Amino acid sequence: MIKAITGTRDILPSDIPKWKYLEKVVSEVFQNFNYKEIRTPVFEETSLFARGIGEATDIVSKEMYTFIDRGGTSITLKPEMTAGVVRALIEHSLDKKQSVNKLYYISPMFRQERPQAGRFRQFHQFGAEALGSNDPMLDAEMIIMAYDIINKLGLKNLTVKINSLGIPQSRENYKTILKKYLEQHFNSLSQESKKRFDTNILRIFDSKEDQDQKIMTDAPLLINYLDDESIQHFEKVKNYLGAAGINYEVDPKLVRGLDYYSHTTFEIVSGSVGSQSSLCGGGRYDMLVKELGGGDIPGVGFAAGMERILLACENENSLNLPEEKIDLYIVSLDKNLLDETFKLAVELRRRGLTVETDYLSRSVKAQMREANKYNSKYVLMIGGEEFRKGELVLKKMSDGEQYSIEKNDLENLGTKIKES
Numbered sequence: 520m521i522k523a524i525t526g527t528r529d530i531l532p533s534d535i536p537k538w539k540y541l542e543k544v545v546s547e548v549f550q551n552f553n554y555k556e557i558r559t560p561v562f563e564e565t566s567l568f569a570r571g572i573g574e575a576t577d578i579v580s581k582e583m584y585t586f587i588d589r590g591g592t593s594i595t596l597k598p599e600m601t602a603g604v605v606r607a608l609i610e611h612s613l614d615k616k617q618s619v620n621k622l623y624y625i626s627p628m629f630r631q632e633r634p635q636a637g638r639f640r641q642f643h644q645f646g647a648e649a650l651g652s653n654d655p656m657l658d659a660e661m662i663i664m665a666y667d668i669i670n671k672l673g674l675k676n677l678t679v680k681i682n683s684l685g686i687p688q689s690r691e692n693y694k695t696i697l698k699k700y701l702e703q704h705f706n707s708l709s710q711e712s713k714k715r716f717d718t719n720i721l722r723i724f725d726s727k728e729d730q731d732q733k734i735m736t737d738a739p740l741l742i743n744y745l746d747d748e749s750i751q752h753f754e755k756v757k758n759y760l761g762a763a764g765i766n767y768e769v770d771p772k773l774v775r776g777l778d779y780y781s782h783t784t785f786e787i788v789s790g791s792v793g794s795q796s797s798l799c800g801g802g803r804y805d806m807l808v809k810e811l812g813g814g815d816i817p818g819v820g821f822a823a824g825m826e827r828i829l830l831a832c833e834n835e836n837s838l839n840l841p842e843e844k845i846d847l848y849i850v851s852l853d854k855n856l857l858d859e860t861f862k863l864a865v866e867l868r869r870r871g872l873t874v875e876t877d878y879l880s881r882s883v884k885a886q887m888r889e890a891n892k893y894n895s896k897y898v899l900m901i902g903g904e905e906f907r908k909g910e911l912v913l914k915k916m917s918d919g920e921q922y923s924i925e926k927n928d929l930e931n932l933g934t935k936i937k938e939s
């Protein structure tokens with residue numbers, strides 16, 4: 520039997536209501552902050568991600584789904600949205616039409632990571648990018664939107680972590696200091712961290728290995744080596760967060776796994792989902808547009824993992840979704856009246872009602888069982904003595920009350936059902 524590829528999942532009809540609800544909350548919050556939706560292709564030229572996210576990152580060096588297409592072009596399934604959104608901004612000169620572009624998205628992403636609870640190879644993100652201003656108000660806005668969405672879903676057990684990576688110059692100076700410190704401990708570092716020492720030294724802070732963590736406890740921290748401009752920017756972000764009533768924790772070791780960040784970085788972490796606890800992450804990226812061939816356009820954004828958020832909702836039992844219902848089930852009492860049943864079902868559906876009927880020539884009893892299974896608000900009987908008199912029997916399922924409705928009076932029937 521052919522099965523779904525490891526790390527991918529079917530979202531079955533029974534899961535759809537919570538996805539739709541999540542998407543509704545996401546769109547509403549983004550629209551309240553006046554963000555406009557953008558949809559970019561699922562695949563892009565590989566070089567966009569390699570240049571955008573950084574060659575030395577785990578995503579680019581180990582996790583991308585890359586293939587050569589029949590035209591000989593190297594193509595990659597998008598592992599994240601930021602690079603694609605920036606490409607679209609440059610390609611369509613969106614910055615010429617609008618000085619600050621506030622954009623949001625909901626989309627599948629692809630990373631060939633080792634699957635585990637909360638980590639998939641095809642997963643979904645919602646997120647936002649604001650391009651065209653370096654105002655710290657926008658950094659705060661990202662954190663607030665992410666927090667508000669997660670909060671609206673009823674999740675508790677959350678920590679908002681923020682950090683500043685400063686401007687590139689102060690980061691470069693700091694890297695020399697960190698290098699000096701780590702040189703003294705080089706032999707005790709794990710193999711992976713030894714590699715990162717040359718390629719991506721800040722990421723050693725992310726290592727889960729005991730030996731690395733021990734060394735990093737006493738490592739010098741970038742936050743203590745920031746220049747004045749970066750300190751001021753960070754202070755303003757913190758003030759805005761305070762004004763919005765967001766509790767946060769400054770985590771000087773929050774470096775994030777993508778290369779494009781400067782100034783603010785943040786994550787919202789849940790205590791309810793196990794080891795893959797980061798529900799969302801983001802930060803400022805003032806150089807990315809230029810690096811991808813555009814103008815000097817600063818940006819800031821975040822993305823959240825929808826599977827992880829829904830897992831947290833499940834574990835905290837935080838979603839209280841209404842039971843799914845249909846408006847009407849039409850029960851056919853007489854097999855000779857199937858044409859009538861069919862016509863009536865189509866007409867009522869065209870009037871905006873959710874209508875189901877029997878397709879398996881089942882007994883009346885079985886049809887009634889099916890109506891209950893669908894949680895139908897009403898059942899309409901076609902056939903019997905009433906039908907010969909030109910009437911239909913409508914039964915309200917909540918109290919069993921029955922109404923006699925004239926066969927041709929669909930207006931009345933529709934209104935009665937909609938009223939309930």
Ligand code: HAM
Pocket residue numbers: 598599600601630632637638639640642643644646647648776777797798799800801802803804819820821822823824825826827
């Ligand atoms: P990221 O931290 O790589 O950032 O991903 C954001 C979120 O996507 C994570 O916090 C996590 O919830 C979810 N996620 C990532 N990988 C997986 C996976 N394999 N399975 C399930 N969920 C996953 C970015 O993608 C940046 N583009 C965020 C950003 C936007 N920064 C600025 N603008």
